[in-house]
Amino acid sequence: MNSALRIGITIGLNRPDESLWVNGIKQNALYLAKLFKHSPCRHKVNLVNTTPVPVTDQLPWSMAEFPTLAIDDALDDLDVLIELGGQIGPAQTARLKANGGRLVSYCCGSEYVQNMQAIIFNRHLGDSPFINQLYDALWVVPQNTDSSLHFFQTLRRTPAIEVPFVWDPMCLEARMAGLSGGGRFRHRQGPARLSVLEQNIDVLKFCLYPVLIAEEVFRQAPEEIEFLHVANAERFVCDDKEFAGIMRQLDIVAANKASFIGRVDIPDFLSLHTDVVISHQWGLPLNYMYLEAAWQGFPLVHNADLVSDLGFFYPGNNVKAGADCLLAALSLDAEAAQTYIERQRIIIRQRFLATNSELIDTYDRLLGMVMAGAIKA
Numbered sequence: 001m002n003s004a005l006r007i008g009i010t011i012g013l014n015r016p017d018e019s020l021w022v023n024g025i026k027q028n029a030l031y032l033a034k035l036f037k038h039s040p041c042r043h044k045v046n047l048v049n050t051t052p053v054p055v056t057d058q059l060p061w062s063m064a065e066f067p068t069l070a071i072d073d074a075l076d077d078l079d080v081l082i083e084l085g086g087q088i089g090p091a092q093t094a095r096l097k098a099n100g101g102r103l104v105s106y107c108c109g110s111e112y113v114q115n116m117q118a119i120i121f122n123r124h125l126g127d128s129p130f131i132n133q134l135y136d137a138l139w140v141v142p143q144n145t146d147s148s149l150h151f152f153q154t155l156r157r158t159p160a161i162e163v164p165f166v167w168d169p170m171c172l173e174a175r176m177a178g179l180s181g182g183g184r185f186r187h188r189q190g191p192a193r194l195s196v197l198e199q200n201i202d203v204l205k206f207c208l209y210p211v212l213i214a215e216e217v218f219r220q221a222p223e224e225i226e227f228l229h230v231a232n233a234e235r236f237v238c239d240d241k242e243f244a245g246i247m248r249q250l251d252i253v254a255a256n257k258a259s260f261i262g263r264v265d266i267p268d269f270l271s272l273h274t275d276v277v278i279s280h281q282w283g284l285p286l287n288y289m290y291l292e293a294a295w296q297g298f299p300l301v302h303n304a305d306l307v308s309d310l311g312f313f314y315p316g317n318n319v320k321a322g323a324d325c326l327l328a329a330l331s332l333d334a335e336a337a338q339t340y341i342e343r344q345r346i347i348i349r350q351r352f353l354a355t356n357s358e359l360i361d362t363y364d365r366l367l368g369m370v371m372a373g374a375i376k377a
Contacts, residue, residue, distance in 0.1 A: 002040075002041060002364075003041060004041050004042045004043050004044060005041070005043050005044070005079040005080055005367060005371070006043075006044045006046075006077055006078050006079045006080075007036055007043050007044065007045045007046070007078070007079065007080055007081075007082065007367075008045075008046050008047075008048040008069075008074050008078045008080070008081045008082065009029045009032055009033050009045065009046070009047055009048065009081075009082045009084050009085075009106075010029070010047075010048050010049075010050050010071075010081065010082065010083050010084050010085050010086040010087070010088070011025070011026055011029050011047050011048065011049055011050070011068070011084070011085040011086055012025075012049070012050050012051050012085050012086030012087075013049050013051050013053040013055070013059075014051070014053060015053060016053060016054055016055075016056045016058045016059070017056075017058040017059070017060070018053075018059060018060065019060065020060050020061070020171050020175075021175070021265065021266070021267075024287070024288045025084070025085045025108070026085060027171050027288065028084060028085065028108055028166075029047055029084050029085050030047075030061060030066060030168075030170070030171065031166045031167055031168045031170075031354045032082065032084065032106070032166055032354070033045045033047060033066055034066075034168055034170070034354040034355070035166055035354040035355075035359060035360055035363060036360075036363065038354065038355050038360055039360050039363075039364055040360075041364055045066075045067075046067045046068065046069050046074055047066055047067070047068040047069070048068075048069055048070075048071050048074045048081065048086075049068060049069070049070055049071060049086065050071050050085075050086030050087060050088055051086060054070075055068050055069065055070055071086075071088065071092060075092060075095050075096050075099070075101070076095070076099055078096065078099075078101045079100075079101060079102065079371070080101060080102040080103075080104060080367065080370060080371070081096055081101055081102070081103050081104070082104045082106050082139075083103065083104065083105050083106060083132075083135075084106040084108065087130065087132070088103075088132075089130060090130070090132075093132060093134050097134065102136040102137075102370050102371060103132075103134065103135050103136055104135065104136060104137045104138075104139055104370055105132070105135045105137070105138045105139065105152070105156065105158075106139050106141075106163075107138055107139060107140040107141065107144060107148065107149075107152050107160070108141045108144065109144065109148075110143075110144050110147050110148055110204060110283060110284060111144075111148050111151065111152070112147050112148040112151040113147055113148070113202065113203070113204060113283065114202070115151075117202055117203070131155050131156060132156065133155075133156055133157045133158070135156055135158045136158070136370050136373070137158065137159070137161070137366075137369070137370045138152050138153060138156060138158050138159065138160035138161070139160075139161065139163040139366065140152060140160050140161065140162050140163065141162075141163060141164075141165050141286065142162055142164070142165055142285075142286060142306055143165070143283075143284050143285050143286040143287070143306060145162050146283065147283050149162070161366075163362075163363070163366060164352075164359050164362055164363070165286050165306075165352055166352060166353075166354050166359060167288065167291050167348070167352040167353065167354070168353055168354040168355070169295050169353075172267065172292050172295065172296070175267045176267050176271065176296070179267070179268070179271045180271070181271075183267055183268075183270065183271040183296060184296050184297050184341070185270075185275075185296055185297035185298045185299070185337065185341065187332070187333070187334040187337040188275060190226070191223060191224055191225055191226035192224060192225060192226060192275040192276050192330050193226050193227050193229070193273055193274055193275045193276075194214050194225060194227070194228045194229070194274075194275070194276050194277075194278055194326075195228075195229045195231070195269060195270070195273065195274040195276070195277050195278070196210040196211060196214070196228070196229070196230045196231065196233075196277075196278050196279070197231045197232075197264070197266055197269070197277060197279070197289055198210065198231075198232065198279065198280065198281075199232055200232040200233060200236070201232075203282060204281060204282050204283055204284045205279075205280075205281050205282075205284060205287070206280070206282075207230050207231075207232070207233055207280075208246070208280075209280035209303075209317060209319060209322070210230075210278035210279055210280050210301075210322075211228070211230060211247075211250070211252075211258070212250075212319045212322075213278050213280075213301065213314075213319055213322035213323050213325075213326055214228045214252055214258075214278060214326070215250045215251060215252050216319055216320065216322075216323035216326075217323050217326045217327055217330075218251055218252040218255070218257065219251055220323070220327070221327070221330075222251075222252075222255070222257075224327075224330050225252070225257060226257075226275075227257055227258070227259070228252055228257060228258040228259070229258075229259055229261060229269075229273060229274075230258065230259065230260045230261065231261055231262070231263065231264045231269070232261075232262065232263055232264075233260040233261065234260055234261055234262040235262075236260065237260040247260075266289060266292065267292070270292070270293060270296060270298055271296075274298060275298075275299070276298070276299045276300075276301065276326065276329045276330065277289075277293045277298050277299070277300045277301065277302075278301045278302075278322070278326060279300065279301065279302040279303070279304070280302070280303055280317075280322075281302070281303065281304055284304075285303075285304035285305050285306040285307065286304065286306050286307065287304075290302060290304055290307055290310065290311070291307075291310075291348060291352065293311070294307075294310045294311055294344040294347075294348065295344060295345060295348055296341075297337065297340060297341030297344065299311065299312065299329035299330075299332060299337075299340065300312065300329075301314065301322060301325045301326050301329055302314070303315060303316060303317070303318075303322070307347075309347055310344060310347055310348075311329075311344070312325035312326070312328055312329050313325065
């Protein structure tokens with residue numbers, strides 16, 4: 001691929017002043033746009049809003065750096081539309097194709113799991129789904145390959161391939177700029193403040209195993225823990241007898257060393273209330289919270305095998321191994337903490353940044369395959 005393309009990347013605005021921190025999907029679009037803008041091919045890249053919400057200068061990104069258009073203003077001037085954060089319908093697909101445009105689905109959600117839970121637990125995801133079967137390619141990020149690649153491929157009748165994960169610190173650093181020390185980890189003497197920041201909205205990212213890891217360490221070395229904060233869990237202790245019953249079995253809860261709170265602003269919470277992050281996932285071994293915490297130098301205890309070289313990794317659901325990792329994280333002194341952040345940033349730069357030349361080359365090759373009609377399963 002050595003020629004410039006006109007690329008659109010979809011977003012789905014809910015408000016004219018949309019926050020980047022409601023979820024990661026709009027950040028994802030920005031990072032992919034930044035990657036294409038850094039290509040030596042000099043692509044023309046626009047974000048494309050698929051909802052009726054007007055595009056205004058209230059958006060939290062620079063319109064000069066990331067031009068953003070309504071879908072109807074963009075469709076006739078695209079070589080390829082990457083459907084990432086908002087879906088287009090049958091008429092829009094036909095219009096894009098009539099003008100010679102290609103359509104790529106960038107699959108960055110665990111849609112098989114989401115649909116499975118919607119069906120079993122009567123969680124409606126919206127109206128009857130439109131399953132587009134006219135994509136030219138399906139690009140699936142690595143953390144969703146096992147759960148969803150074949151789900152996408154069969155339903156959408158299009159070959160699906162795994163593509164690299166892309167991240168960039170630009171949103172995080174803009175958000176942290178007003179915080180002391182840029183919101184980076186600062187080593188403290190004394191017992192540690194532990195944070196569990198899982199979303200707790202499905203089985204993929206849930207707080208129970210991280211709490212059990214903290215409990216194991218509290219039983220061994222209670223003097224090492226100042227407090228455990230568990231975000232997005234307030235409703236469980238108030239309304240869920242099973243969760244409350246399990247929590248009452250724990251020494252760290254009995255000692256009044258744990259709180260179960262609502263939603264938090266993760267950058268602020270890391271900077272103001274956190275010394276170590278404990279995490280657990282089941283089928284989502286890449287998510288922004290890991291990279292945000294690691295980039296800022298916060299000790300991260302996690303079981304994400306796709307980034308096992310970041311932070312302090314424990315395998316699977318092994319609480320004992322997780323406790324060992326937490327004890328290792330708690331043992332960092334100021335010098336080791338500085339070495340830790342430097343190592344985290346080296347790993348992330350080499351593998352995930354939107355300015356990484358190898359990632360840019362890979363995505364340019366993928367674009368070339370799409371334009372040539374050469375995608376094969």
